[in-house]
Amino acid sequence: MVFSSILFMFIYLPVVLALYYLSPLKWRCIVLFVVNLIFYGWGEPIYVSLMIFSTVVDYVHGMLVEKYRANDRLARKIVLSSVLINLGLLFFFKYIDFFIANLALIQAFSSLKPLGVSLPIGISFYTFQTMSYTIDVYRNDAPVQKNILKFGDYVSLFPQLIAGPIVRYKDVAEQLNEREHSVEKFASGVRRFIVGLAKKVLLANNIGMLWDVYKVMPAEELTTLGAWLGIIAFSFQIYFDFSGYSDMAIGLGRMIGFEFLENFNYPYISKSITEFWRRWHISLGTWFREYVYIPLGGNRKGTLRTFLNIFIVWAITGFWHGASWNYLLWGIYYAILLMIEKAFLLDWLKKAPAIVSHLYTLVLVVIGWALFAIEDLGSCITYISAMLGGGAGFTNSTVSYYFMGYLPSLIIMAFASTPLGVKLLNRLPVKSRQIAIPVLIAFTLLISTAYLVDATYNPFLYFRF
Amino acid sequence: MSKQKISNLIQVILFLAFIGGFFVINLITPDRAFSEKENRMLEQAPRFSFDSLFSGKFTSTFETYITDQFAGRDKWIGLKSFSELALQKKENNGVYLGEGGTLLTRLDRPDENRLETNISAVKKFAGDIGIPVYFSLIPSSTEIWADKLPKNAPSYGQLELIEDLYSGSGAVNIDTYSALYGHKDEYIYFRTDHHWTPLGAYYGYRALAEAMGFEPRPLESFTPATVSEDFFGTTYSSSGIRNVKPDTIVTFVEDYEGLTITNYTTGSAEEGVLYDYSKLETKDKYSMFLGGNTPLIQIKTGHEGPKLLILRDSYADVLIPFLFEHFSEIHAVDLRYNKSSIKDYIAENGIDEVVISYGVTNFVSDANIFLLGRQ
Numbered sequence: 001m002v003f004s005s006i007l008f009m010f011i012y013l014p015v016v017l018a019l020y021y022l023s024p025l026k027w028r029c030i031v032l033f034v035v036n037l038i039f040y041g042w043g044e045p046i047y048v049s050l051m052i053f054s055t056v057v058d059y060v061h062g063m064l065v066e067k068y069r070a071n072d073r074l075a076r077k078i079v080l081s082s083v084l085i086n087l088g089l090l091f092f093f094k095y096i097d098f099f100i101a102n103l104a105l106i107q108a109f110s111s112l113k114p115l116g117v118s119l120p121i122g123i124s125f126y127t128f129q130t131m132s133y134t135i136d137v138y139r140n141d142a143p144v145q146k147n148i149l150k151f152g153d154y155v156s157l158f159p160q161l162i163a164g165p166i167v168r169y170k171d172v173a174e175q176l177n178e179r180e181h182s183v184e185k186f187a188s189g190v191r192r193f194i195v196g197l198a199k200k201v202l203l204a205n206n207i208g209m210l211w212d213v214y215k216v217m218p219a220e221e222l223t224t225l226g227a228w229l230g231i232i233a234f235s236f237q238i239y240f241d242f243s244g245y246s247d248m249a250i251g252l253g254r255m256i257g258f259e260f261l262e263n264f265n266y267p268y269i270s271k272s273i274t275e276f277w278r279r280w281h282i283s284l285g286t287w288f289r290e291y292v293y294i295p296l297g298g299n300r301k302g303t304l305r306t307f308l309n310i311f312i313v314w315a316i317t318g319f320w321h322g323a324s325w326n327y328l329l330w331g332i333y334y335a336i337l338l339m340i341e342k343a344f345l346l347d348w349l350k351k352a353p354a355i356v357s358h359l360y361t362l363v364l365v366v367i368g369w370a371l372f373a374i375e376d377l378g379s380c381i382t383y384i385s386a387m388l389g390g391g392a393g394f395t396n397s398t399v400s401y402y403f404m405g406y407l408p409s410l411i412i413m414a415f416a417s418t419p420l421g422v423k424l425l426n427r428l429p430v431k432s433r434q435i436a437i438p439v440l441i442a443f444t445l446l447i448s449t450a451y452l453v454d455a456t457y458n459p460f461l462y463f464r465f
Numbered sequence: 466m467s468k469q470k471i472s473n474l475i476q477v478i479l480f481l482a483f484i485g486g487f488f489v490i491n492l493i494t495p496d497r498a499f500s501e502k503e504n505r506m507l508e509q510a511p512r513f514s515f516d517s518l519f520s521g522k523f524t525s526t527f528e529t530y531i532t533d534q535f536a537g538r539d540k541w542i543g544l545k546s547f548s549e550l551a552l553q554k555k556e557n558n559g560v561y562l563g564e565g566g567t568l569l570t571r572l573d574r575p576d577e578n579r580l581e582t583n584i585s586a587v588k589k590f591a592g593d594i595g596i597p598v599y600f601s602l603i604p605s606s607t608e609i610w611a612d613k614l615p616k617n618a619p620s621y622g623q624l625e626l627i628e629d630l631y632s633g634s635g636a637v638n639i640d641t642y643s644a645l646y647g648h649k650d651e652y653i654y655f656r657t658d659h660h661w662t663p664l665g666a667y668y669g670y671r672a673l674a675e676a677m678g679f680e681p682r683p684l685e686s687f688t689p690a691t692v693s694e695d696f697f698g699t700t701y702s703s704s705g706i707r708n709v710k711p712d713t714i715v716t717f718v719e720d721y722e723g724l725t726i727t728n729y730t731t732g733s734a735e736e737g738v739l740y741d742y743s744k745l746e747t748k749d750k751y752s753m754f755l756g757g758n759t760p761l762i763q764i765k766t767g768h769e770g771p772k773l774l775i776l777r778d779s780y781a782d783v784l785i786p787f788l789f790e791h792f793s794e795i796h797a798v799d800l801r802y803n804k805s806s807i808k809d810y811i812a813e814n815g816i817d818e819v820v821i822s823y824g825v826t827n828f829v830s831d832a833n834i835f836l837l838g839r840q
Contacts, residue, residue: 005532006531007531007532009484011531013484014481014485015488044521183470183474187474190477191476218574400616401615401618405553407553441479442479447544447545450544454542
């Protein structure tokens with residue numbers, strides 16, 4: 001189930017909120033677990049068993065770590081077992097066909113056939129969450145969870161189940177047992193959900209249609225300006241799609257009393273790639289830093305080792321995004337940029353005029369999106385070379401048509417990528433704000449519903465991860 | 466209570482009233498079977514079974530069902546269309562909103578293989594059949610009315626495409642393009658439908674007459690009759706663009722005593738009509754012409770003349786009536802619904818001449834034309 005659908009907004013959500021708030025406090029954890037499973041199982045009921053499997057396995061591992069804490073070697077083995085099971089699930093469901101397909105290219109394995117496993121939604125997100133649980137318990141960063149239903153709530157919590165933010169166990173450990181519910185919190189959840197809904201339905205889907213045009217444009221019609229226009233459209237699409245989803249998740253969390261950490265912080269205003277990754281998909285970056293980069297030694301073991309660690313972490317980060325070579329390349333692309341920045345460029349950028357560092361960052365990020373967006377390597381190279389001037393000329397009338405047609409949208413999206421809107425709203429006198437906010441909420445609900453009812457076009461990008 | 470608290474409370478109530486309110490309204494409003502505006506059956510409540518649940522069919526049908534049956538669906542779609550226009554959007558679902566509320570379907574680059582297959586089937590047919598074969602490709606409104614398109618709006622060029630196809634057809638090619646282009650300021654295409662109007666077909670008929678060597682009737686000799694003034698056609702439905710004026714349907718050829726039409730819509734012979742006025746009560750008003758899509762229609766015109774076979778798509782529905790007085794029999798075959806051997810049909814029915822008539826946008830995408838190339 002996706003948030004931006006009639007089903008979620010006008011059936012699932014009202015029913016879940018009613019059930020949740022009408023049931024007595026001690027029943028809420030089981031109500032939550034059941035509605036989470038319905039949310040998850042809606043598309044593929046069979047994978048509910050996977051969710052229950054993950055819950056039970058990681059719950060047991062947590063208890064075992066707690067029990068054998070005195071025996072560190074054993075405790076470590078238990079953590080390792082949990083990590084292996086989670087990665088095993090991820091490998092089997094997400095990567096096995098990629099490896100089979102590539103092995104089959106080698107003569108000796110040419111008889112191998114892909115298994116055709118369908119990807120359970122959100123598996124990349126929740127396996128990372130459950131791994132963090134056993135590790136946090138082992139590290140004494142969080143207490144063990146003795147109530148399996150409450151643990152199940154953590155594993156399957158519907159707001160962030162299928163597209164994050166990736167919530168580390170220690171960040172919500174206390175909230176699972178006890179959380180605050182108030183009108184203020186609920187209202188802030190509503191506001192946040194509405195912001196996310198607008199980003200997804202009104203901005204991302206809209207600009208996505210422009211990318212759809214350029215994504216399939218034959219090489220002989222793809223001009224340099226056109227290629228840039230197309231990939232800029234994708235850059236907006238993926239940002240508003242993904243950060244909109246995170247906003248909705250955070251908002252929904254607040255409606256049922258949870259407080260999640262932020263996942264995006266205006267990434268497109270960054271002045272370096274290093275800064276970009278502190279502002280983009282923050283929960284994933286934090287996860288990798290905490291559970292991979294620092295355990296590998298981080299930056300404490302000399303320059304060479306730091307570079308190697310950066311390389312490893314970013315290659316995995318790239319590959320996490322999808323079982324295809326282009327995602328790996330995309331990760332390595334960022335590894336190289338981050339190494340260069342660490343070596344010397346960051347100091348230069350700090351001294352450079354703001355416009356230079358902004359442009360530098362945006363251009364590289366946008367080129368990165370071309371690597372990310374086009375899975376087929378041949379087409380990807382064709383596209384990027386068109387961006388760099390090797391296309392069918394500089395521009396043509398098609399580019400003018402789409403540029404003029406999407407100009408209002410592009411301006412709105414450039415504005416929405418910066419904190420200016422929030423700043424303006426906060427400048428308003430308190431009284432006008434108290435009127436403006438409900439009006440904006442009503443307006444967004446009405447227009448978004450119109451788009452959802454007209455939902456011939458509502459693909460959700462982050463489903464595949 | 467502080468003002469801030471009241472403001473928060475208002476936001477919460479607003480949100481809950483909206484989602485909860487529509488939850489209740491949707492429960493109590495009755496389901497509709499058909500949407501006039503969209504010209505399609507709406508999804509109905511799926512029947513639950515564990516099989517359909519586990520195959521995913523139940524859940525996906527259910528989602529379509531509740532979206533299709535959402536209270537006030539047409540008004541929501543209108544609101545979406547309105548906000549698109551407010552954003553200066555001139556395109557929706559591959560249809561442009563052109564000057565004067567004209568809806569023009571974009572043609573994308575055609576598939577090379579399909580082009581090759583189709584044109585070589587025509588060539589093989591024309592070379593083998595042993596009677597004259599005429600070939601007419603009808604450009605779409607997007608091409609002839611290109612000056613109504615939004616500025617710079619891309620659409621694949623049809624003139625070059627038609628010339629290309631003609632050079633490999635092996636048949637006598639009809640210059641329908643120039644015939645239409647010469648009258649592009651007239652009402653030769655519907656604004657909300659992909660077809661040409663009977664007036665457009667009249668100019669197509671003149672081009673045909675010139676190539677086939679008969680004298681066309683002058684336009685002034687017909688008595689035009691306006692039969693509908695509220696026709697919303699296919700592009701209106703597919704684009705989702707609202708706020709455009711409906712089309713008018715004007716007929717030219719009059720029905721007459723001695724015209725016998727046999728229609729095979731259902732597979733067996735039935736008496737057909739020139740104009741099925743009952744279709745004007747439905748959404749799909751264009752199908753009033755010869756009763757709409759059909760595998761085979763046989764017409765005895767009551768006039769003297771050769772026997773004509775026309776291999777065609779729905780553009781020919783408005784063209785055929787103009788041909789009555791020049792042929793004794795007209796047989797119209799639609800290859801999409803009729804897979805029998807054309808060669809045998811020609812021999813069995815003593816056909817003298819063949820016209821292959823297609824809208825060019827249909828011709829480049831049709832998957833049945835290869836049937837012509839069969840022995």
